[in-house]
Amino acid sequence: MFSVGxxxxxILSALLFCIGLFGVLxxxxxxxxxxxxxxxxxxxxxxxxxxxxxxxxxxxxxQIFAIFVMVVAAAxxxxxxxxxxxIYRERESVDIENFDILKW
Amino acid sequence: xxxxxxxxxxxIALVSAIAVIAVRDLFRAALCLILLFMTVAxxxxxxxADFLAIVQILIYVGAISILIIVAIMLTRDARQGxxxxxxxxxAAIVSALLxxxxxxxxxxxxxxxxxxxxxxxxxxxxxKALFGDSGYLLTVxxxxxxxxxxxxxxxxxxxxx
Numbered sequence: 530m531f532s533v534g535x536x537x538x539x540i541l542s543a544l545l546f547c548i549g550l551f552g553v554l555x556x557x558x559x560x561x562x563x564x565x566x567x568x569x570x571x572x573x574x575x576x577x578x579x580x581x582x583x584x585x586x587x588x589x590x591x592q593i594f595a596i597f598v599m600v601v602a603a604a605x606x607x608x609x610x611x612x613x614x615x616i617y618r619e620r621e622s623v624d625i626e627n628f629d630i631l632k633w
Numbered sequence: 634x635x636x637x638x639x640x641x642x643x644x645i646a647l648v649s650a651i652a653v654i655a656v657r658d659l660f661r662a663a664l665c666l667i668l669l670f671m672t673v674a675x676x677x678x679x680x681x682a683d684f685l686a687i688v689q690i691l692i693y694v695g696a697i698s699i700l701i702i703v704a705i706m707l708t709r710d711a712r713q714g715x716x717x718x719x720x721x722x723x724a725a726i727v728s729a730l731l732x733x734x735x736x737x738x739x740x741x742x743x744x745x746x747x748x749x750x751x752x753x754x755x756x757x758x759x760x761k762a763l764f765g766d767s768g769y770l771l772t773v774x775x776x777x778x779x780x781x782x783x784x785x786x787x788x789x790x791x792x793x794x
Contacts, residue, residue, distance in 0.1 A: 533639045535746065538680070539739045541643045545650055547732040552654040554724035560659065560704050564666050567697065568650050571673050574685075582680040584744055586751040589762050592682055593769060596759075599692055600776045604783035606697050610704045611787035623708045 538579035545572035559613050559623045563606065570602045639679055646672040659705045667698045684756045 545568060552565030574595045581591025620627045652665040670693040677686040752758050763769050
C-alpha cells in the first residue's frame with residue numbers, strides 16, 4: 530500500500546505542478562509569480578528524474594533533460610528579474626496589474 | 634525505511650509549496666521556497682541522482698533563491714491580497730482539472746520498467762552521456778551560448794539609460 534515506486538513520484542510531481550500553476554494564476558506580486566514558476570520547474574524535474582530512475586536507468590536520459598531544464602531555469606530567472614527591475618524603475622510597483630506597458 | 638523518508642520529504646515539499654502561496658510576508662515565502670528546494674534535493678537523492686542533488690543545492694538554494702531575495706529587498710511590496718474572487722475560483726478549477734487529467738494518465742499507464750539496476754554514482758555515466766560519442770555535445774554548446782546571451786540580455790535590460 531505505502532510502497533514507493535514511479536507512480537508515487539509522479540503523483541508528487543503533479544501535485545507540486547498544480548500548486549505552482551494555481552500560484553502563477555492567482556498571485557498579484559510578480560516576484561511571487563516567479564517563485565511559483567520555480568515550483569513548477571522543480572515539479573517537472575522530479576518527474577524527469579523519476580522517469581530516469583525507473584524507465585531509463587542505464588542511459589540516464591531523464592537526468593540529462595533535467596540538467597538542461599535547470600540551465601534554462603537559471604537563465605529565465607536572471608532575465609525575468611532584470612525585466613522586473615526595469616519595469617519597477619518606471620512604474621514604482623511590482624503589482625502585476627501595473628505591468629501593462631505592452632498593451633495599447 | 635526509505636518509504637518513510639519519501640513520505641516525509643513529500644509532505645514537507647507539499648506543505649512548503651502551499652506556504653509559498655499562502656504566506657503573506659514575501660520574505661517568509663522565499664524562505665519556504667528554499668525549504669522546498671532542499672527537500673526536492675533530498676528526493677533526488679532518494680532517486681539515486683547524486684549529481685543532480687548537488688546541482689540542485691548549488692543552483693537553486695545557492696543562486697536562484699539569492700536572486701529572488703535580492704529582488705524582494707530592492708522592490709517595495711505590492712498591494713497584498715488576491716485579484717478578483719471569480720478569477721481565483723477559475724484558477725482553482727483549471728489547476729484541479731489539470732491535476733485530475735494528469736493523475737488519470739499516470740494511474741492508467743503501464744510504464745515499461747527494465748530490471749537493470751541504476752548506477753550507484755551518476756557523475757561518470759552522466760559525463761559520458763553528455764560529452765561522449767552520439768552524446769549531447771551540440772546541446773551543451775547551445776546551452777552555453779544561451780546562458781551567455783541571457784546574462785548579456787539581463788545586463789542590457791537593467792542598465793540605467
